[in-house]
Amino acid sequence: xxxxxxxxxxxxxxxxxxxxxxxxxxxxxxxxxxxxxxxxxxxxxxxxxxxxxxxxxxxxxxxxxxxxxxxxxxxxxxxxxxxxxxxxxxxxxxxxxxxxxxxxxxxxxxxxxxxxxxxxxxx
Numbered sequence: 001x002x003x004x005x006x007x008x009x010x011x012x013x014x015x016x017x018x019x020x021x022x023x024x025x026x027x028x029x030x031x032x033x034x035x036x037x038x039x040x041x042x043x044x045x046x047x048x049x050x051x052x053x054x055x056x057x058x059x060x061x062x063x064x065x066x067x068x069x070x071x072x073x074x075x076x077x078x079x080x081x082x083x084x085x086x087x088x089x090x091x092x093x094x095x096x097x098x099x100x101x102x103x104x105x106x107x108x109x110x111x112x113x114x115x116x117x118x119x120x121x122x123x
Contacts, residue, residue, distance in 0.1 A: 005120030017053030084114040
């Protein structure tokens, strides 16, 4: 058990979530003249991903603060890893194909966080 790795992973994940929230307006504006419905959908999706990443980071940090070696904490770490891996795969086939660097970073950031959680929890 290495709580420092767990805290680093939760910080990276949470900071990337905050970055999504701050970037939402600019990302939506980058689509140009689109329908109101499409603008709302893109806004919603960016906010949802930001909140999801913040939540993953908060769950990992909270489990680590309260009782990192508890079976419940292991379950939280496992769910966080699975979620981050799924997000990394989705990002690899979508955002990674975009020339804009922050989109290309998502699969690496998600994977790094997943690896750090696994290493922190079980190595």
